[in-house]
Amino acid sequence: MKIDPENPAGLSAQIAQAIKDAIVSGALIVDERLPSESELAEQFRVSRPTVREALKRLAAQSLIRTQRGATGGAFVNRLAYQDAYAQQITTSTLLLSMNAVSFDTACEARFALERACAPLSAERRAPDHLATMRAEILRQAQPGLTDEAFCASDVAFHRALVDGAGNPVLSYQLAGAVEAMQPLMNMITFTARSRETIVALHTALADAIEARDGQAAMQRLGDLETETRGHASDVFAARKAGAQTRRT
Amino acid sequence: MKIDPENPAGLSAQIAQAIKDAIVSGALIVDERLPSESELAEQFRVSRPTVREALKRLAAQSLIRTQRGATGGAFVNRLAYQDAYAQQITTSTLLLSMNAVSFDTACEARFALERACAPLSAERRAPDHLATMRAEILRQAQPGLTDEAFCASDVAFHRALVDGAGNPVLSYQLAGAVEAMQPLMNMITFTARSRETIVALHTALADAIEARDGQAAMQRLGDLETETRGHASDVFAARKAGAQTRRT
DNA sequence: AGACTTTTAAATGTCAGACAAATAGAAAGT
DNA sequence: ACTTTCTATTTGTCTGACATTTAAAAGTCT
Numbered sequence: 001m002k003i004d005p006e007n008p009a010g011l012s013a014q015i016a017q018a019i020k021d022a023i024v025s026g027a028l029i030v031d032e033r034l035p036s037e038s039e040l041a042e043q044f045r046v047s048r049p050t051v052r053e054a055l056k057r058l059a060a061q062s063l064i065r066t067q068r069g070a071t072g073g074a075f076v077n078r079l080a081y082q083d084a085y086a087q088q089i090t091t092s093t094l095l096l097s098m099n100a101v102s103f104d105t106a107c108e109a110r111f112a113l114e115r116a117c118a119p120l121s122a123e124r125r126a127p128d129h130l131a132t133m134r135a136e137i138l139r140q141a142q143p144g145l146t147d148e149a150f151c152a153s154d155v156a157f158h159r160a161l162v163d164g165a166g167n168p169v170l171s172y173q174l175a176g177a178v179e180a181m182q183p184l185m186n187m188i189t190f191t192a193r194s195r196e197t198i199v200a201l202h203t204a205l206a207d208a209i210e211a212r213d214g215q216a217a218m219q220r221l222g223d224l225e226t227e228t229r230g231h232a233s234d235v236f237a238a239r240k241a242g243a244q245t246r247r248t
Numbered sequence: 249m250k251i252d253p254e255n256p257a258g259l260s261a262q263i264a265q266a267i268k269d270a271i272v273s274g275a276l277i278v279d280e281r282l283p284s285e286s287e288l289a290e291q292f293r294v295s296r297p298t299v300r301e302a303l304k305r306l307a308a309q310s311l312i313r314t315q316r317g318a319t320g321g322a323f324v325n326r327l328a329y330q331d332a333y334a335q336q337i338t339t340s341t342l343l344l345s346m347n348a349v350s351f352d353t354a355c356e357a358r359f360a361l362e363r364a365c366a367p368l369s370a371e372r373r374a375p376d377h378l379a380t381m382r383a384e385i386l387r388q389a390q391p392g393l394t395d396e397a398f399c400a401s402d403v404a405f406h407r408a409l410v411d412g413a414g415n416p417v418l419s420y421q422l423a424g425a426v427e428a429m430q431p432l433m434n435m436i437t438f439t440a441r442s443r444e445t446i447v448a449l450h451t452a453l454a455d456a457i458e459a460r461d462g463q464a465a466m467q468r469l470g471d472l473e474t475e476t477r478g479h480a481s482d483v484f485a486a487r488k489a490g491a492q493t494r495r496t
Numbered sequence: 497a498g499a500c501t502t503t504t505a506a507a508t509g510t511c512a513g514a515c516a517a518a519t520a521g522a523a524a525g526t
Numbered sequence: 527a528c529t530t531t532c533t534a535t536t537t538g539t540c541t542g543a544c545a546t547t548t549a550a551a552a553g554t555c556t
Contacts, residue, residue, distance in 0.1 A: 010538070010539095011538080036507060036508085037507080037508070046540085047540045048540090048541095049538095053538095056260060056301045056302075057308035060308040061309070061339075067548085068507065068546070069507065069508080069546090069547045069549060070505065070507065070547085071506085078346050079339070079346050079347070084343045087339055088336070090268075091327070091336065094311070094327045095329070095417075097272075099326070105416070105417055108415055108418070112364040112365065112413075113361060115364055165360075167353055167360075169356075172340075173340075173357065173421055173425055177417070258508095258510095260509085284536060285536075295510065295511045297510075300538090314537065314538095315536085316536065316538070317520060317536065318520040318536065319519070319535080319536085320519065320536050320537060321537080322537090
């Protein structure tokens with residue numbers, strides 16, 4: 001672990017990278033205690049605040065956790081699925097909101113990935129996954145639901161579908177794709193008619209999953225994608241036309 | 249943005265969360281300059297080092313960038329795909345290496361997601377995607393290639409396949425799944441015979457993509473998954489038997 | 497001896513002030 | 527008009543200090 005004081009990246013960034021490499025390479029194992037801040041400062045020949053900034057960088061990525069007190073210090077953190085989910089969702093959401101990703105592109109990615117889960121979910125889903133899906137469908141059919149609540153329920157429905165595959169790695173990868181869509185979906189108003197269509201498709205999808213028919217589930221997801229993208233393009237077209245009308 | 253000095257989470261963590269929320273919610277837009285560290289310290293009623301630790305947390309997630317000098321400061325960063333990829337890969341790799349995810353689970357997730365890309369890639373792949381795939385196949389066929397180099401080439405091959413879909417969101421989501429597998433793959437030794445099989449399957453896959461036959465590409469990916477998992481379980485079984493033999 | 501209380505040491509969390517380095521803009525000179 | 531110098535601002539880093547938390551060691555009482 002060598003540090004170059006002349007490197008424009010900054011000392012704390014270099015130290016953070018060095019420790020990160022040690023963790024990723026396996027030189028530092030889970031729950032291992034790092035040297036104290038003072039010792040690290042000595043080793044790297046920098047001051048304690050600089051070391052602290054480096055440690056905060058790692059803490060922000062959940063790579064380490066810190067504990068105060070006599071036996072405290074910085075410990076290599078076991079990256080829990082929950083932490084990884086949260087990071088994944090934040091990153092995905094920002095990526096979509098900041099890069100002018102078109103609704104179509106995001107939608108296509110999401111449904112393509114979900115279709116990948118469908119056969120596995122049809123095969124392995126437990127009763128509670130089905131129960132969650134059915135419950136969310138009921139919620140979505142309720143009149144007077146706000147668009148936001150409708151979208152949130154939609155996300156919950158699809159997460160149940162994904163989790164049904166019983167593969168935590170898949171669930172992790174999909175979490176970002178599904179949740180990051182929510183802000184984009186929230187920009188769309190769902191008419192009573194379109195909600196009916198979606199609820200019908202969700203029901204057909206849940207039926208396919210219940211029947212353990214993966215192929216049918218994939219087809220229903222394709223239908224849902226077509227419906228969602230068609231509805232979204234209608235909404236955007238209407239909005240554009242409205243804007244032009246107001247302008248004239 | 250209110251800060252509670254009694255909160256055990258720590259002042260810097262709270263400040264980081266407050267700014268993060270402002271960015272995610274859109275209150276702070278891309279390229280907007282945050283107040284200087286001194287001003288932030290005043291606003292939050294904390295010292296400058298505390299503010300700095302908070303800013304480093306955000307910088308570690310590529311949410312902000314800092315610039316020195318007269319007109320310098322902290323700016324809201326446009327999260328580039330490249331940065332997001334890197335984070336995604338790091339997180340995925342750690343998630344797999346730290347949580348005793350079985351080879352089968354990771355492999356299943358990876359190939360399921362890749363199959364989702366296959367139809368899109370078959371439809372849209374540009375000539376250079378195909379060229380990359382062919383080039384990597386040639387590399388994989390070279391004798392004397394180390395296992396690591398073989399795995400790296402495998403990753404490059406599959407990335408070209410994924411990128412062929414022309415959907416950056418999909419590429420982003422898949423980057424983690426494909427790259428994170430590499431450390432797991434590196435634990436496997438590939439015999440000349442298994443390499444031959446893989447190269448043949450890769451060739452068939454590239455042929456399917458070239459012929460714009462998405463269904464065939466999905467089937468070839470299925471074959472590749474079967475081969476990979478079968479070979480891996482053989483290697484693990486042999487290793488286990490070897491260990492027991494040595495023990496007796 | 498055993499259980500409880502107090503002390504102590506070690507570590508992180510925070511603060512204050514200072515200086516160095518980089519950078520852009522203003523001011524001065526040619 | 528152009529170039530150079532100066533200056534103000536801001537981040538990067540250092541030094542030193544104190545507060546807080548925590549667990550273990552030391553001490554005390556029954």
